[in-house]
Amino acid sequence: MGQSVNYRIAVRALCEFTAREGDLDLRFTPAPSAQEGMAGHRTVVSRRGPEYLSELALAGSYQGLLVAGRADGYDPALNLLEEIKTHRGDVKRIPHNHRLLHWAQVKVYGWLLCDEYQLDQIDLAVVYYNVLSQQETPFRERFGADALRQFFELQCSRFLAWAEQETDHRLARDLSLTQMQFPWPTFRKGQRQLANEVYRAARDGRTLMAQATTGIGKTLGTLFPQLKAFPEQQLDRLFFLTAKTPGRQLALDALASLRAEQPDMPLRVLEHVARDKACEHPDRACNGESCPLASGFYDRLPAARKAALERRWLSRQAVRDTALTHGICPYYLSQELCRWSDIVVADYNYYFDMTALLYSLTVVNDWRVTLLVDEAHNLIERGRGMYTAELDQGNFHALRKSAPSALKSPLDRVNRHWNQLHRDQQSDYQIYPAIADLFVLSLQKAVSAITDHLSDQPDGNDAALLRFYLDALLFCRLAEQHGPHSLFDITRRQLGRRTLSTLCLRNIVPAPFLRDRFTVAHSTTLFSATLSPQHYHADLLGLPQDTQWLDVESPFNAEQLQVRFVSNLSTRYQHRAESLQPITQLMAQQFRERPGNYLAFFSSYAYLQQVLDTFRSVWPDIPVREQSRQMNEAQREAFLEGFTEDTRCIGFAVLGGAFGEGIDLPGKRLVGAFIATLGLPQVNPVTEEIKTRMQAMFGKGYDYAYLYPGLQKVVQAAGRVIRTTEDQGVVWLLDDRFGQLAVRQLLPGWWQPKRHRLEQQPAPDTIQSLFPE
Numbered sequence: 001m002g003q004s005v006n007y008r009i010a011v012r013a014l015c016e017f018t019a020r021e022g023d024l025d026l027r028f029t030p031a032p033s034a035q036e037g038m039a040g041h042r043t044v045v046s047r048r049g050p051e052y053l054s055e056l057a058l059a060g061s062y063q064g065l066l067v068a069g070r071a072d073g074y075d076p077a078l079n080l081l082e083e084i085k086t087h088r089g090d091v092k093r094i095p096h097n098h099r100l101l102h103w104a105q106v107k108v109y110g111w112l113l114c115d116e117y118q119l120d121q122i123d124l125a126v127v128y129y130n131v132l133s134q135q136e137t138p139f140r141e142r143f144g145a146d147a148l149r150q151f152f153e154l155q156c157s158r159f160l161a162w163a164e165q166e167t168d169h170r171l172a173r174d175l176s177l178t179q180m181q182f183p184w185p186t187f188r189k190g191q192r193q194l195a196n197e198v199y200r201a202a203r204d205g206r207t208l209m210a211q212a213t214t215g216i217g218k219t220l221g222t223l224f225p226q227l228k229a230f231p232e233q234q235l236d237r238l239f240f241l242t243a244k245t246p247g248r249q250l251a252l253d254a255l256a257s258l259r260a261e262q263p264d265m266p267l268r269v270l271e272h273v274a275r276d277k278a279c280e281h282p283d284r285a286c287n288g289e290s291c292p293l294a295s296g297f298y299d300r301l302p303a304a305r306k307a308a309l310e311r312r313w314l315s316r317q318a319v320r321d322t323a324l325t326h327g328i329c330p331y332y333l334s335q336e337l338c339r340w341s342d343i344v345v346a347d348y349n350y351y352f353d354m355t356a357l358l359y360s361l362t363v364v365n366d367w368r369v370t371l372l373v374d375e376a377h378n379l380i381e382r383g384r385g386m387y388t389a390e391l392d393q394g395n396f397h398a399l400r401k402s403a404p405s406a407l408k409s410p411l412d413r414v415n416r417h418w419n420q421l422h423r424d425q426q427s428d429y430q431i432y433p434a435i436a437d438l439f440v441l442s443l444q445k446a447v448s449a450i451t452d453h454l455s456d457q458p459d460g461n462d463a464a465l466l467r468f469y470l471d472a473l474l475f476c477r478l479a480e481q482h483g484p485h486s487l488f489d490i491t492r493r494q495l496g497r498r499t500l501s502t503l504c505l506r507n508i509v510p511a512p513f514l515r516d517r518f519t520v521a522h523s524t525t526l527f528s529a530t531l532s533p534q535h536y537h538a539d540l541l542g543l544p545q546d547t548q549w550l551d552v553e554s555p556f557n558a559e560q561l562q563v564r565f566v567s568n569l570s571t572r573y574q575h576r577a578e579s580l581q582p583i584t585q586l587m588a589q590q591f592r593e594r595p596g597n598y599l600a601f602f603s604s605y606a607y608l609q610q611v612l613d614t615f616r617s618v619w620p621d622i623p624v625r626e627q628s629r630q631m632n633e634a635q636r637e638a639f640l641e642g643f644t645e646d647t648r649c650i651g652f653a654v655l656g657g658a659f660g661e662g663i664d665l666p667g668k669r670l671v672g673a674f675i676a677t678l679g680l681p682q683v684n685p686v687t688e689e690i691k692t693r694m695q696a697m698f699g700k701g702y703d704y705a706y707l708y709p710g711l712q713k714v715v716q717a718a719g720r721v722i723r724t725t726e727d728q729g730v731v732w733l734l735d736d737r738f739g740q741l742a743v744r745q746l747l748p749g750w751w752q753p754k755r756h757r758l759e760q761q762p763a764p765d766t767i768q769s770l771f772p773e
Helices: 011-018 034-046 096-117 145-179 191-204 218-228 245-261 297-311 316-325 330-337 357-365 376-386 393-402 405-422 437-456 463-480 511-520 534-541 573-593 605-618 633-641 685-698 701-718 764-770
Strands: 007-010 053-062 065-075 080-087 121-130 136-144 207-211 237-242 269-271 343-347 369-373 389-392 429-432 486-495 498-507 523-528 548-551 561-566 597-602 624-626 649-654 672-675 729-733 754-756
Touching: 007 011, 007 145, 011 065, 011 096, 011 145, 034 065, 034 080, 034 121, 053 096, 053 145, 065 096, 065 145, 080 096, 096 121, 096 145, 121 145, 136 145, 145 218, 191 207, 191 218, 191 523, 191 548, 207 534, 218 237, 218 245, 218 369, 218 523, 237 245, 245 269, 245 343, 269 316, 297 316, 297 330, 316 330, 357 511, 376 498, 376 511, 376 523, 376 534, 376 701, 389 393, 389 463, 393 405, 393 463, 393 498, 405 437, 405 486, 405 498, 429 685, 437 463, 463 498, 486 685, 511 534, 534 685, 534 701, 573 597, 573 605, 573 672, 573 729, 597 605, 605 624, 605 649, 672 701, 685 701
Parallel strands: 007 065, 080 121, 207 523, 207 548, 237 343, 237 369, 269 343, 369 523, 561 729, 561 754, 597 649, 597 672, 624 649, 672 729
Antiparallel strands: 053 065, 065 080, 121 136, 389 498, 429 486, 486 498
């Protein structure tokens, strides 16, 4: 113990890195909860004698590596060291690779004890305790101290080789970042201002909200300063979090431009994608008996991990190529690489979701991380979705018919209480102030019964049972945290003579769930073209009180974009029939004056179709394109490919849909937009309740529920027109409410909207003559 210490590691972490063997096995086997695990440990310890030493602190070193931890228990009279593991179901179902890991841990503890107590040999045992039957199943073996020392030194030497490599990487990475230069001769207008504030936030450990219009290079303007702050702030990881795939690609492109300036930059960049996009065999289960890429996964992981990190640039394709070369699963290789990459580019949910991988790694490893949240205005709705749970009674009834007989009673109890929830409901949709305790209790008992069933019979279960189980688990967990931040609502429907309902715990303020995510990060920068007003996003996301605000100077000017609002046109629901002719007349007139590509945005598919039908009937010679419901990715790409430098058409789209943000049509690919709506959410019981809650919580119910979300979509849609400092375009705001001061104050400051009044419209059969060929 007199050696100098260069590295420290916990016993469990050491063994998880060096001693895992065998298959990847993700067959669902319910594990004891944390509370059950602690209670199980206490029970086992209570059965031992008075001399039994529990939670025994042990430590030892090897060539500058300090290994420490707490052994579960040691009986001096028996010279027996025990590792206690709680489980459910048949002990034979504990995967082989788990058993090997448990034995590795107890063997390391065994050597540390032998070294400290100067023992020649010791008995080691892994004791499996069933939390249901309260039965212990011990596996015991005697080891000599020399054999345990050799095992310990083998694990340490494996880790040290990796740790020294990681230290060298860290030093080289930080030196490289110190020398890194901005990849372009000059910053764009506003980009330097953004970069300076992002650097200060990273330096000071603050949260920054940066509103910056498209065209200044926000992605590069945030990545560059964050990376420059790494060496001084001793940062471990940067997570670039995106709402959609295009944002992920923009981040990779910006990082590639930095890499091009310094090709030997030892920066590890990982693009982490969803499991369903990375899976090679979606028809197979994640275990060695079913999937060849799960068989022997941990045996081949070290070589695959080493090869991947030597590549440094770990795009989705690079990870896939490396994984398949070594015969392992690309997705779970990518999960492993999240532990060792300097930058991880991934979807929001990998940090903000309830079971987020990147967040849990940050907490467990005590990393100093910095976050870049791209298009951060999306995080409100995405956050709401992450903390919402729904149960459908139709699916539940189908499950009851096929469920095992042992589950019939608890599921029947759930159904009885479920029916009582909506029995006296006065309307098809109703919001309730609280969740009935008896229903939640019955659901918790059903979850417990299903857990026991899956523990005893993990194979051959209906997929519907597992889906309901996971949905019910989430519902119960969120029910325990129910408060003003969420609604409990019931939607009732009639199916023949039977009344069914859907229960929803609907989050409307994600702040209580997201707040800790921001607190754990060393610094966070949230950026978007639409983050106004600041307090709206800060309140709903749970940002720190000292969050900084930056409204970046726009590189564009009012001469580039003509913004016109129509003062005598209403697109309110009750006025839509009268709006069809004037809207189509204005669109046709603008197209004739400046032929080119336009996008026209409407509040719904129904309204879109009404305007489109009118437009086609009166101006059949003007080419149109149409966004249809449920377009897949290929159809969306085909829609956008129709907007080229040489085409002339008007694309009809829904505001807030796939084409309202995140698309890039620079130059002549898009010269204008028509926005025939304020984008306000529908007036319905949910939105009205949100308004009421927002009024009580923040004092601005209508603005928080309707106005801010609506105008955010408008500004995003209008932002498709001007993408570079050379672009010229026009935006028509087609509703008289755009003339209201409260509305205009929420529009970008560099816009200079001009009032336009529609003239008396001629009869439809004479309109075409206004536009001679």
